[in-house]
Amino acid sequence: MSQPSRTANETAKPKKLLLRALAGETLSVPPVWLMRQAGRYLPEYRETRQKAGGFLQLCFTPDLATEVTLQPIRRYGFDAAILFSDILVIPHALGQKVWFQEGEGPKLEALADSADLRRLSLEALHDRLEPVYETVDRLSTALPQETTLIGFAGAPWTVASYMIEGGSSKDFQKAKTWAYGDPEGFQRLIDLLIEATSRYLCRQVEAGAETLQVFDSWASVWPETAFRRWCLDPMAAIVRRVKAQHPAVPVILFPRGAGPLYPAVAAEAGADGLSLDTTVPLSWAAKELQSCVTVQGNLDPILLVAGGEALEAAANDIVTRLSGGPFVFNLGHGIVPQTPPEHVAKLLDIIRSRPS
Numbered sequence: 001m002s003q004p005s006r007t008a009n010e011t012a013k014p015k016k017l018l019l020r021a022l023a024g025e026t027l028s029v030p031p032v033w034l035m036r037q038a039g040r041y042l043p044e045y046r047e048t049r050q051k052a053g054g055f056l057q058l059c060f061t062p063d064l065a066t067e068v069t070l071q072p073i074r075r076y077g078f079d080a081a082i083l084f085s086d087i088l089v090i091p092h093a094l095g096q097k098v099w100f101q102e103g104e105g106p107k108l109e110a111l112a113d114s115a116d117l118r119r120l121s122l123e124a125l126h127d128r129l130e131p132v133y134e135t136v137d138r139l140s141t142a143l144p145q146e147t148t149l150i151g152f153a154g155a156p157w158t159v160a161s162y163m164i165e166g167g168s169s170k171d172f173q174k175a176k177t178w179a180y181g182d183p184e185g186f187q188r189l190i191d192l193l194i195e196a197t198s199r200y201l202c203r204q205v206e207a208g209a210e211t212l213q214v215f216d217s218w219a220s221v222w223p224e225t226a227f228r229r230w231c232l233d234p235m236a237a238i239v240r241r242v243k244a245q246h247p248a249v250p251v252i253l254f255p256r257g258a259g260p261l262y263p264a265v266a267a268e269a270g271a272d273g274l275s276l277d278t279t280v281p282l283s284w285a286a287k288e289l290q291s292c293v294t295v296q297g298n299l300d301p302i303l304l305v306a307g308g309e310a311l312e313a314a315a316n317d318i319v320t321r322l323s324g325g326p327f328v329f330n331l332g333h334g335i336v337p338q339t340p341p342e343h344v345a346k347l348l349d350i351i352r353s354r355p356s
């Protein structure tokens with residue numbers, strides 16, 4: 001499928017490896033970055049986080065957020081840096097109370113039903129997110145020339161699930177019950193998130209983000225019809241809105257766990273890249289997805305904990321089977337805190353020193 005953004009990128013001849021791969025180029029050595037590449041597995045992150053006090057303070061202090069974004073770039077020379085922030089800054093900016101409890105993950109003052117939508121407003125959105133834009137701005141000058149700056153946001157469904165569940169959830173029962181029982185009310189929440197997220201991503205681009213990733217981490221929990229309504233359509237709406245303002249900016253979508261619905265996302269959402277979770281079979285992805293989008297992924301993050309021969313074999317297999325088309329090396333989900341930092345160095349070595 002030819003898309004206007006792809007054409008624009010080709011004309012602009014982007015030099016950075018990640019942008020070349022997202023423009024559809026097949027490269028001999030793939031660009032590499034890792035989800036959650038800044039985080040608790042790095043001692044320097046733990047030290048900076050200590051200084052910040054709370055996690056949200058870290059996200060909202062440009063000095064410190066810039067520093068932790070740069071830490072994995074200094075250590076490993078990844079091809080891209082992902083802005084250090086969190087998907088839950090959006091509920092916060094809409095006026096919902098959000099906090100992070102050490103060792104327990106995020107907590108939110110849960111929305112009970114559509115009457116609670118009155119608690120949310122777009123009015124202070126950009127004011128509250130200003131420190132994030134400031135961080136993006138600083139990063140755009142602080143990064144090495146060859147490093148691509150990735151902005152990001154959560155997809156509406158995943159963010160809505162935290163807003164309704166009040167934190168992480170095993171079965172998403174409250175959020176799904178709301179969506180099935182009051183689809184119009186739930187649609188209003190999703191529409192508000194589409195609006196807020198599109199504005200947020202556009203501002204990240206205006207501050208210097210060169211590509212964007214949208215995380216739908218909990219896309220796996222819906223039957224097909226609901227997946228289309230609550231995951232695919234909202235992500236497609238965001239892609240359309242961002243590209244209406246910034247046609248040349250490539251967008252990567254991560255509908256984690258979409259399984260056989262991945263091709264529908266590839267064909268219908270208008271994205272340039274698709275991030276594959278660990279369970280997506282490689283030859284199937286090469287055949288069904290790589291002909292219409294750049295694929296990214298999908299090493300099991302636990303292999304980065306295990307290391308050794310298992311890591312080497314799996315990383316080589318991924319590169320071998322996805323290097324015949326446009327491809328970005330990544331994990332199938334984020335790095336876990338137990339990851340030994342030296343295993344990340346080893347992974348980069350495996351990917352970059354393969355005989356060509």
Ligand SMILES: Cc1c2[nH]c(c1CCC(=O)O)Cc1[nH]c(c(CCC(=O)O)c1C)Cc1[nH]c(c(CCC(=O)O)c1C)Cc1[nH]c(c(C)c1CCC(=O)O)C2
Nearest residue numbers: 035036037038039082083084085086087105106215217334
């Ligand atoms: C679902 C989700 C969240 N946040 C995010 C997602 C989508 C990706 C995914 O599925 O992992 C996205 C995210 N969160 C963070 C980033 C930073 C950029 C990067 O990838 O390096 C990104 C891209 C920092 C973070 N976000 C969080 C941390 C750890 C907090 C800490 O330092 O105490 C980091 C580094 C906290 C967070 N934030 C969230 C949870 C569930 C948690 C707790 C789990 C955990 O502790 O790992 C919500």
